[in-house]
Amino acid sequence: xxxxxxxxxxxxxxxxxxxxxxxNIGDDPEQKNPEQKNPEQKNPEQKNPEQKNPEQKNPEQNxxxxxxxxxxxxxxxxxxxxxxxxxxxxxxxxxxxxxxSWVGELSAAETQxxxxxxxxxxxxxxxxxxxxxxTEVKTPRIDAMAEQxxxxxxxxxxxxxxxxxxxxxxxxxxxxxxxxxxxVHRADSLSGIHPSELTLxxxxxxxGYATACIGKWHLGFQEPFLPHNQGFDHYFGLLHNLDxxxxxxxxEEGGVPLLRNGxxxxxxxxxxxxxxxxxxxxxxxxxxxxxxxFFLYLPHTMLHVPLGVSEAFQGSSKWGEYGDAxxxxxxxxxxxxxxLKRLEIEDNTVVVYASDNGRGPGRTPQQKIRGGKLSxxxxxxxxxxxxxxxxxxxxxxxQSSAVVRAMDWYPxxxxxxxxxxx
Ligand SMILES: [Ca+2]
Numbered sequence: 001x002x003x004x005x006x007x008x009x010x011x012x013x014x015x016x017x018x019x020x021x022x023x024n025i026g027d028d029p030e031q032k033n034p035e036q037k038n039p040e041q042k043n044p045e046q047k048n049p050e051q052k053n054p055e056q057k058n059p060e061q062n063x064x065x066x067x068x069x070x071x072x073x074x075x076x077x078x079x080x081x082x083x084x085x086x087x088x089x090x091x092x093x094x095x096x097x098x099x100x101s102w103v104g105e106l107s108a109a110e111t112q113x114x115x116x117x118x119x120x121x122x123x124x125x126x127x128x129x130x131x132x133x134x135t136e137v138k139t140p141r142i143d144a145m146a147e148q149x150x151x152x153x154x155x156x157x158x159x160x161x162x163x164x165x166x167x168x169x170x171x172x173x174x175x176x177x178x179x180x181x182x183x184v185h186r187a188d189s190l191s192g193i194h195p196s197e198l199t200l201x202x203x204x205x206x207x208g209y210a211t212a213c214i215g216k217w218h219l220g221f222q223e224p225f226l227p228h229n230q231g232f233d234h235y236f237g238l239l240h241n242l243d244x245x246x247x248x249x250x251x252e253e254g255g256v257p258l259l260r261n262g263x264x265x266x267x268x269x270x271x272x273x274x275x276x277x278x279x280x281x282x283x284x285x286x287x288x289x290x291x292x293x294f295f296l297y298l299p300h301t302m303l304h305v306p307l308g309v310s311e312a313f314q315g316s317s318k319w320g321e322y323g324d325a326x327x328x329x330x331x332x333x334x335x336x337x338x339x340l341k342r343l344e345i346e347d348n349t350v351v352v353y354a355s356d357n358g359r360g361p362g363r364t365p366q367q368k369i370r371g372g373k374l375s376x377x378x379x380x381x382x383x384x385x386x387x388x389x390x391x392x393x394x395x396x397x398x399q400s401s402a403v404v405r406a407m408d409w410y411p412x413x414x415x416x417x418x419x420x421x422x
Contacts, residue, residue: 114392114416114417115345116413119333119336119351120169120355121355122216122304123355123360125372126367126379128359130142131147134319136318137318137326137330138330141331141334148388149398150398153400154402155384155405156382156405157354157355158174161184164181166218167219168407169409170200171193171198174407179192185221189221189222191225192220192224193219193225193230195224195230203419204231207417208292210293210294210295211297212232212285212295213297214235215298215299215300216237216241216300216301216304217239217240217299234285235261236258236261238256241301247268254267260281270308271306271308272309272311274302274308286343298336300329302329303360304360308325348391356383357373358371358373358379358383359373360372369382
């Protein structure tokens with residue numbers, strides 16, 4: 001059964017990632033970025049791999065020694081690993097190392113568990129933000145997020161299409177290992193993420209977090225696969241797409257419903273208002289749960305077809321409705337940051353922004369990388385990804401060119417929240 005492989009893989013990744021973070025060896029010897037550290041500049045304390053395990057003593061009095069021991073263990077794994085293993089050790093290490101000092105804070109003191117907001121945008125191509133080179137759109141709030149955090153230039157989605165990409169993100173596993181192969185779940189799908197898998201939602205919920213999924217689900221529609229059975233206390237949004245091949249399933253019912261915890265809020269859903277109402281709902285959730293740790297998964301329906309833009313953003317960009325929708329998403333991200341500041345929880349929150357796959361069809365201009373959504377050429381998988389959390393010590397003003405992937409978020413976010421990954 002594939003599930004077993006999945007869990008063992010995740011456990012392994014978590015262990016390696018945490019160690020990598022402690023060692024700060026995520027830098028690639030082949031790095032082109034001159035600011036990356038020289039791999040030869042190893043910590044001299046890493047040189048004794050056979051030292052005894054100080055974790056068996058008193059870690060609280062021996063924090064530095066424990067770290068050095070972990071560093072030594074990781075170096076041995078690195079030296080023994082084959083090329084593929086080294087690649088993923090390295091890739092995962094980069095994500096965690098970006099948050100290294102945060103781990104240090106968490107391990108050093110009793111810290112209020114951090115809030116996590118994951119903004120997951122649909123079908124946004126690699127180029128399609130100001131901070132990734134686009135001149136046709138203005139995205140000042142997301143650009144500012146990048147300036148205050150870490151912008152990944154070589155981040156890869158889990159798949160070049162929605163459902164498996166989301167399955168990979170939420171489980172930290174290769175999508176096909178959790179029952180999500182190469183295509184999407186339609187309304188008549190009988191599968192989803194297997195209930196025995198522990199999603200990010202379940203992981204955070206099991207550790208006292210309030211959890212919400214606000215936006216597009218697309219991970220199975222039978223009862224066992226719905227958000228409330230996959231770890232999300234609160235759900236608001238569309239379980240499906242609004243494109244022609246999906247709305248046919250809902251013609252007799254009057255269209256795809258906008259749902260809140262199983263109740264129909266509106267039918268048919270209106271794509272022009274989704275970015276706004278998702279953001280409103282997200283801020284309400286933040287307000288209601290400001291005094292406890294929360295995990296907010298915010299998978300926007302935009303920029304999937306059909307595009308929809310509220311009146312205030314219509315015609316606002318130089319890139320048609322696509323650019324207008326991007327600019328409304330930027331405004332949405334800004335509203336989240338404004339809310340964090342107003343609620344005075346910005347110093348204890350990490351925010352991630354990423355796309356689920358490459359740019360959807362029909363968007364111009366051409367990107368400098370080949371391919372787009374549905375393609376396994378680079379443009380289908382290589383997408384924007386930004387991590388922000390200066391109040392928690394996350395590196396600011398960083399640009400990482402190391403290869404990282406969507407499945408790395410699971411163990412990264414869990415570890416940085418002090419949660420042991422099963
Ligand atoms: Ca997508």
